[in-house]
Amino acid sequence: MTAALRFDPIRLPPKCEQLRKEVRAFLAEEIAAGTFDPHKPNREDTDVPEFSRKVGERGWLGMTWPKKYGGHERSFLERYVVTEEMRVANAPTRRFFVADRQSGPVLLKYAPEHIKMEILPRICKGEICFAIGMSEPNSGSDLFAAKTRATKTDGGYLINGTKIWTSSAHIADYMIAIFRTSPPTKENRRHGLTQFLVKMKQPGIQVNPIGQITGQYEFNEVVFTDYFVPDDHVLGEIDGAWKQATSELAYERSGPERFLETYYVLTELVRAVGNNPDTRSAEGIGRLVAQVHTMRRMSVSVAGMLQAGKEPVVEASIVKDIGTIWEQQLPHRVRELSAFVEETATNRETLEKQLDFAIKTAPKLTIQGGTTEVLRGIIARGLGLR
Amino acid sequence: MPISNSGNAVAESENIVAETAEKIFADLADAQTINRDEKGKWKAPLWQALTDAGLPLAWVPEDCGGSGASLAEGFSVLSAAGRFAVAVPLAETMLAGWLLAQAKIASPDGEMTVVPASPKDRITVNADGSLSGRARGVPFAKAAKHFAVLASDAKGGVSIALVDASKCRIEAGIGLGGDNSDTVTLDKVQPVTTKEAPQGFDQTRLMLMGGVARALQIAGALESMLEISVRYSNERVAFEKKISKFQAVQHNLARLAGESAAALAAATSAADAIANAETFDDEVFLEAAAAKIRCSEAAEKGGAIAHQVHGAIGFTVEHILHRYSLRALAWRDDFGSESYWAVELGKLVCNRGADELWPLVASR
Numbered sequence: 001m002t003a004a005l006r007f008d009p010i011r012l013p014p015k016c017e018q019l020r021k022e023v024r025a026f027l028a029e030e031i032a033a034g035t036f037d038p039h040k041p042n043r044e045d046t047d048v049p050e051f052s053r054k055v056g057e058r059g060w061l062g063m064t065w066p067k068k069y070g071g072h073e074r075s076f077l078e079r080y081v082v083t084e085e086m087r088v089a090n091a092p093t094r095r096f097f098v099a100d101r102q103s104g105p106v107l108l109k110y111a112p113e114h115i116k117m118e119i120l121p122r123i124c125k126g127e128i129c130f131a132i133g134m135s136e137p138n139s140g141s142d143l144f145a146a147k148t149r150a151t152k153t154d155g156g157y158l159i160n161g162t163k164i165w166t167s168s169a170h171i172a173d174y175m176i177a178i179f180r181t182s183p184p185t186k187e188n189r190r191h192g193l194t195q196f197l198v199k200m201k202q203p204g205i206q207v208n209p210i211g212q213i214t215g216q217y218e219f220n221e222v223v224f225t226d227y228f229v230p231d232d233h234v235l236g237e238i239d240g241a242w243k244q245a246t247s248e249l250a251y252e253r254s255g256p257e258r259f260l261e262t263y264y265v266l267t268e269l270v271r272a273v274g275n276n277p278d279t280r281s282a283e284g285i286g287r288l289v290a291q292v293h294t295m296r297r298m299s300v301s302v303a304g305m306l307q308a309g310k311e312p313v314v315e316a317s318i319v320k321d322i323g324t325i326w327e328q329q330l331p332h333r334v335r336e337l338s339a340f341v342e343e344t345a346t347n348r349e350t351l352e353k354q355l356d357f358a359i360k361t362a363p364k365l366t367i368q369g370g371t372t373e374v375l376r377g378i379i380a381r382g383l384g385l386r
Numbered sequence: 387m388p389i390s391n392s393g394n395a396v397a398e399s400e401n402i403v404a405e406t407a408e409k410i411f412a413d414l415a416d417a418q419t420i421n422r423d424e425k426g427k428w429k430a431p432l433w434q435a436l437t438d439a440g441l442p443l444a445w446v447p448e449d450c451g452g453s454g455a456s457l458a459e460g461f462s463v464l465s466a467a468g469r470f471a472v473a474v475p476l477a478e479t480m481l482a483g484w485l486l487a488q489a490k491i492a493s494p495d496g497e498m499t500v501v502p503a504s505p506k507d508r509i510t511v512n513a514d515g516s517l518s519g520r521a522r523g524v525p526f527a528k529a530a531k532h533f534a535v536l537a538s539d540a541k542g543g544v545s546i547a548l549v550d551a552s553k554c555r556i557e558a559g560i561g562l563g564g565d566n567s568d569t570v571t572l573d574k575v576q577p578v579t580t581k582e583a584p585q586g587f588d589q590t591r592l593m594l595m596g597g598v599a600r601a602l603q604i605a606g607a608l609e610s611m612l613e614i615s616v617r618y619s620n621e622r623v624a625f626e627k628k629i630s631k632f633q634a635v636q637h638n639l640a641r642l643a644g645e646s647a648a649a650l651a652a653a654t655s656a657a658d659a660i661a662n663a664e665t666f667d668d669e670v671f672l673e674a675a676a677a678k679i680r681c682s683e684a685a686e687k688g689g690a691i692a693h694q695v696h697g698a699i700g701f702t703v704e705h706i707l708h709r710y711s712l713r714a715l716a717w718r719d720d721f722g723s724e725s726y727w728a729v730e731l732g733k734l735v736c737n738r739g740a741d742e743l744w745p746l747v748a749s750r
Contacts (some may be wrong), residue, residue, distance in 0.1 A: 179397075
């Protein structure tokens, strides 16, 4: 068998606790000022540019990046604390979250220097929003079936085709997308895709909103018609995106956002149950707390191992697999327990509204950013089964 | 079975103790050999080797007759014991020695176990200093020469006592895993030694320590179930290919890896929390109770997958799988089941209030 799974009992260092206090104080101020309501995850205004800029001012964007690009050269564990506190508070992170977690690191690794100097500091200031252009109408989990073409032209490429399910494309300033630059080869069907930096809000790009079952509009269809991308916006190796798209996923898969998406219903249930729970409620809450505690220990452990320079790829995939299933099931478990909540509970209506939204959100959690099926394939490979 | 590369995070010194234990288990407690030995001839040499290495009294300070290993070192031995599904009272003797050491009572030689082994049973100290009460589901009571007993008197004072097992009535029982799980009755038994427990030490703390020991053993057993299931799936051919090539089997094994990982993370984190705890606060309670709850859940889900992958062969006494799967299930019941601890944890969480839940979860 391959090497045993590792989940070192990582503890957050003391400087993280100071940071946590600062983040909590900041969020409390923003809540008091009416920037967002932590009890309302189902808000329509998920894009709050002013909040994004304030988070940037605090130095909580690009936390782990080099200072010369506006970063703060802090640890992944410190970033972890900021991420989890924002998530638990239901803070409006949509504008900056993708850029901070995913797009920035891709640019750091593959973009030419002048692009890094131009864009990364703006991410750190919370000024710009990124989208990810992966899925297409006939290419979802099967990423390498993508057909949107990038055809070589003078000084760059012309893009034609359609990306879909693109979250935030309607507010995004940039997209990092993969386009087909060559056909796949017989030996390697993953060959022929190239990663590009795309400037949004330009002629040649049409963004069409797609309504989701939650009532929100985060998804979009993005249609490219002879859209021009200059040569220096190619990220990494031509035809070699598959090598890039499948690396560094550990960072993306194992964060607190992979099990805390519906966490708010658990807090609200505890509030509704009150200080003296009946046995059924106590047992149900106890199990859920034991489970979320375990998920967090696993997630912090992966963050700690990443910080130590290890590559816990299988462990990270496991965190996302069981974490997303947990956050998907959570609203249903809370709903069962809410049957025993007294009619007189003052937050009954809040809990019901939250459950309604969380139950509608639940199906997407095991699809976005790598489906359960894809993750289990990766875990199986790590176990030596394929 | 050859298990290299311990999955637990342990410092170098802990590795040496754990490696000693692993070597003894590999030499003298190989699952295949034990499984074929119906008369239990393997037990005496294994116990002798463990004793020679000072492992049963690992948690007993040298001035109390033990080997003075750290809590962390002892926990790593329990993980290894779980990986081999060791069926001698090693964990029980370690816990008994640890309990006695809390009151600075020296440990005798030989097998011991802990009384009570359930949070619902109580042993009381009578006015004349003798002990009375009944404890159910005491692991390896039949094999033990002495019991480490936690008892309370009418005024709520807590005592720790060393009791001669032959002075108690023991009704033998067999647990799910095939190991003894006995009922121990003390009827005005005079202990060998009694001392007051240290300030703040109570039955909850003993149960949580026992619970973490069982969590580590379950996590270890799941690591082995994952390993032997992966190996089997890469050997067994059906429909003209290895069953490991079927996506349905791959996904089941990925789920087993997830349960094994969750158990490992919860158990090692709880062990680390207890090993480094200065006070026994809500955070340590969360770690320990959560480990017992989550590992017990994993024992059910993970064990079911291991059996599913093995098919009929795994359901036979000849195959070693049951040594791990049934013990992991049995260990759920010792020192408070997952249902018991879930109720206790739920009460604690509700008592602290909704806004104190996240600070508790994110406390370390």
